[in-house]
Amino acid sequence: MKRVKLDPLVPVTRLKLIQGLMTLLLVYLLFMSLQIPLIFKTGNGFVPVDQALPMPRPRPLLVKNDESEPKLLDKPRVSHRSPGRRMRETKRLSALFFNESIFDAVGSVDEFSLLHKASKEALMAGKKLWEELESDKIQANPIIVNRNSTDNRTEHCPTSITLTGSEFSARNWMLELPCGLTLGSHITVVGSPRWAHPEKDPKIASLLEGENELMVSQFLMELQGLKTVDGEDPPRILHFNPRLKGDWSGKPVIEINTCYRMHWGRTPLRCEGWSSDTDEETVDGQVKCERWLRDDDPYPEDSKATRWLNRLIGRKKEIDYQWPFPFVEGKLFVLTVSAGLEGYHISVGGRHITSFPYRTGFVLEEATGLYLNGDVDVHSIFAASLPSSHPSFAPQHHLEMFKKWQAPPLPNAQVELFIGVLSAGNHFAERMALRKSWMQHKLIRTSEVVTRFFVALNGRRETNMELKKEADYFGDIVIVPYMDNYDLVVLKTLAICEYGIQTVAAKNIMKCDDDTFVRVEVMIEEIKKVPRNRSLYIGNINYLHRVLRSGKWAVTFEEWPEEVYPPYANGPGYIISSDIAQFIVAEFQSQKLNLFKMEDVSMGMWVEKFNTSKPVQYVHSLNYCQSGCIEDYFTAHYQSPRQMLCLWDKIQQGNPECCNMR
Ligand SMILES: *[C@@H]1O[C@H](CO)[C@@H](O)[C@H](O)[C@H]1NC(C)=O
Ligand SMILES: *[C@@H]1O[C@H](CO)[C@@H](O)[C@H](O)[C@H]1NC(C)=O
Ligand SMILES: *[C@@H]1O[C@H](CO)[C@@H](O)[C@H](O)[C@H]1NC(C)=O
Numbered sequence: 001m002k003r004v005k006l007d008p009l010v011p012v013t014r015l016k017l018i019q020g021l022m023t024l025l026l027v028y029l030l031f032m033s034l035q036i037p038l039i040f041k042t043g044n045g046f047v048p049v050d051q052a053l054p055m056p057r058p059r060p061l062l063v064k065n066d067e068s069e070p071k072l073l074d075k076p077r078v079s080h081r082s083p084g085r086r087m088r089e090t091k092r093l094s095a096l097f098f099n100e101s102i103f104d105a106v107g108s109v110d111e112f113s114l115l116h117k118a119s120k121e122a123l124m125a126g127k128k129l130w131e132e133l134e135s136d137k138i139q140a141n142p143i144i145v146n147r148n149s150t151d152n153r154t155e156h157c158p159t160s161i162t163l164t165g166s167e168f169s170a171r172n173w174m175l176e177l178p179c180g181l182t183l184g185s186h187i188t189v190v191g192s193p194r195w196a197h198p199e200k201d202p203k204i205a206s207l208l209e210g211e212n213e214l215m216v217s218q219f220l221m222e223l224q225g226l227k228t229v230d231g232e233d234p235p236r237i238l239h240f241n242p243r244l245k246g247d248w249s250g251k252p253v254i255e256i257n258t259c260y261r262m263h264w265g266r267t268p269l270r271c272e273g274w275s276s277d278t279d280e281e282t283v284d285g286q287v288k289c290e291r292w293l294r295d296d297d298p299y300p301e302d303s304k305a306t307r308w309l310n311r312l313i314g315r316k317k318e319i320d321y322q323w324p325f326p327f328v329e330g331k332l333f334v335l336t337v338s339a340g341l342e343g344y345h346i347s348v349g350g351r352h353i354t355s356f357p358y359r360t361g362f363v364l365e366e367a368t369g370l371y372l373n374g375d376v377d378v379h380s381i382f383a384a385s386l387p388s389s390h391p392s393f394a395p396q397h398h399l400e401m402f403k404k405w406q407a408p409p410l411p412n413a414q415v416e417l418f419i420g421v422l423s424a425g426n427h428f429a430e431r432m433a434l435r436k437s438w439m440q441h442k443l444i445r446t447s448e449v450v451t452r453f454f455v456a457l458n459g460r461r462e463t464n465m466e467l468k469k470e471a472d473y474f475g476d477i478v479i480v481p482y483m484d485n486y487d488l489v490v491l492k493t494l495a496i497c498e499y500g501i502q503t504v505a506a507k508n509i510m511k512c513d514d515d516t517f518v519r520v521e522v523m524i525e526e527i528k529k530v531p532r533n534r535s536l537y538i539g540n541i542n543y544l545h546r547v548l549r550s551g552k553w554a555v556t557f558e559e560w561p562e563e564v565y566p567p568y569a570n571g572p573g574y575i576i577s578s579d580i581a582q583f584i585v586a587e588f589q590s591q592k593l594n595l596f597k598m599e600d601v602s603m604g605m606w607v608e609k610f611n612t613s614k615p616v617q618y619v620h621s622l623n624y625c626q627s628g629c630i631e632d633y634f635t636a637h638y639q640s641p642r643q644m645l646c647l648w649d650k651i652q653q654g655n656p657e658c659c660n661m662r
């Protein structure tokens with residue numbers, strides 16, 4: 001994972017440059033505040049972050065809390081926009097971070113200030129990008145073309161690919177599959193695991209006392225979505241990781257998972273030598289994990305011969321021969337991964353080892369690269385039954401500039417619910433899918449519920465130009481003017497709170513991601529169940545979530561001193577009442593707000609603080625689904641654009657079921 005590391009990387013000259021820029025910026029700010037007050041209204045955020053828990057743990061919050069007792073309601077520094085006094089914003093920029101001295105608080109050098117520094121730099125970079133964008137309107141020819149779905153641009157791809165080991169390593173251990181996979185595609189890897197080597201800091205296990213190194217042999221094979229996004233790590237659609245010498249469990253194990261938007265699936269599939277339970281879900285009829293011989297098995301391996309003999313001479317009883325762990329150091333293996341109807345199937349040496357259901361709403365053609373790395377020598381790779389064509393990937397082709405997808409104008413009346421959707425500059429397809437699905441809900445079209453995307457600026461200029469045009473056309477994007485950075489997602493949540501109370505005057509504010517499907521009328525029903533004058537915090541709430549101190553996802557005490565996190569709702573969909581949002585924005589503006597890298601934990605902290613002065617009704621439901629879609633869902637997460645449209649179709653037919661397709 002990315003960490004915030006700033007100082008050691010910033011050469012002195014850059015510091016000087018930054019100082020210079022800051023001075024300029026101050027002058028500029030002063031000028032702006034004198035000349036054109038209020039020109040920057042509305043801002044916006046960026047990347048969907050649901051902090052799936054098995055993530056490397058958070059870095060410290062940005063701001064050190066000065067522990068002055070919360071004075072919440074006595075000084076409403078942040079006032080609701082009174083209906084009717086609404087300003088027509090000429091620019092769709094978030095106003096919240098316009099005052100950069102907001103991050104100058106606690107001018108100390110402790111690590112709490114790291115997030116501040118990162119924020120400040122990102123804001124400065126963002127402002128520069130924005131000014132550049134503003135200054136070259138002339139050159140902005142329509143890059144976004146309105147294309148019909150009958151776009152005839154297709155790529156032509158080979159239906160099979162063969163690589164030798166040396167060709168493969170020359171390509172940095174990446175086999176590109178330009179058109180992705182299709183049903184029945186299969187890839188075979190011939191290789192051999194390398195001998196274990198000592199590791200002083202094994203990431204997959206912790207050292208016992210007295211040990212200073214551990215023998216490790218492991219490798220990974222991944223199907224990655226190379227063309228899906230830029231500016232962030234490609235999604236790992238299938239991550240297959242055999243650990244020959246075991247990991248913290250002490251036994252050889254194969255771990256399988258997915259990683260989408262840089263978040264690992266919360267529960268990896270771990271095959272540890274036990275066969276999956278017979279009542280567990282199968283994949284195309286295959287178990288998820290096959291059994292293999294463990295060294296703690298009751299039948300020692302040498303009884304094999306006896307059993308074989310018994311079988312030969314006609315006694316049929318004992319025939320469940322157990323194969324050993326499929327990978328052995330130094331021994332050749334032939335591994336095949338194939339794409340079935342319900343998931344990927346992996347076999348080694350012709351024997352089925354594991355099956356992994358398609359999980360996160362990817363379509364098969366998105367798996368455009370096979371990557372191998374770790375303690376393995378690859379001798380050759382064969383991919384076959386590949387699709388020969390692929391629809392164009394150009395993201396802007398996803399935009400469909402039709403009036404019916406534009407956002408309705410802001411109403412003058414108070415709004416029951418404002419939904420802020422975290423998105424990233426290049427998520428054109430995701431935004432379009434939301435516009436065409438749940439954002440077509442009657443409550444949204446009639447402005448009883450208002451939605452906006454919160455997007456930060458991208459490192460690529462073309463992306464920003466397209467984003468700006470998209471924002472101008474659809475009117476549903478708020479740009480948070482900082483350089484998009486995965487660690488700073490929490491700033492977008494702040495921008496959502498600010499926009500929700502200042503610009504929309506909403507009674508309640510919901511935050512979700514651009515891969516969240518929201519059942520809008522259910523949100524309103526759930527809000528109405530809470531007495532009108534109560535403060536509320538609704539979502540899939542984690543109570544007493546323990547901070548992991550050891551193992552793969554350990555968090556140090558420095559990073560999070562307490563044993564548990566405060567109760568917090570999972571990030572992909574939660575609702576707070578506007579008094580809480582007001583409190584958050586006021587605290588932020590007076591520099592008293594703790595910021596934690598995990599956006600959802602941050603919100604839990606803030607609500608907890610608010611609750612000390614006015615009781616908050618916490619409403620928990622598992623139907624705000626964190627990982628995928630469940631029956632009777634209120635919100636579904638990790639939904640691909642295709643699934644969004646499918647879910648919406650089903651709702652239109654009065655049938656709110658999941659779309660767990662490939
Ligand atoms: C910017 O923030 C600082 C610190 O909170 C505050 O003192 C100053 O008045 C603010 N400036 C403007 C123009 O709001
Ligand atoms: C796009 O589709 C519309 C009808 O849906 C059609 O009238 C138009 O000619 C098409 N444009 C192109 C470039 O094919
Ligand atoms: C797409 O179709 C149009 C007309 O049907 C044709 O002029 C154009 O060359 C085609 N483009 C490609 C890339 O095949």
Ligand SMILES: *[C@@H]1O[C@H](CO)[C@@H](O)[C@H](O)[C@H]1NC(C)=O
Pocket residue numbers: 533534
């Ligand atoms: C909510 O309203 C009820 C009845 O109007 C009142 O008794 C109660 O004190 C109010 N609660 C809060 C927290 O204001």
Ligand SMILES: *[C@@H]1O[C@H](CO)[C@@H](O)[C@H](O)[C@H]1NC(C)=O
Pocket residue numbers: 567608611612615616618
């Ligand atoms: C909120 O405050 C109430 C009363 O002050 C307290 O009983 C409750 O435990 C608090 N809830 C949380 C989640 O902190």
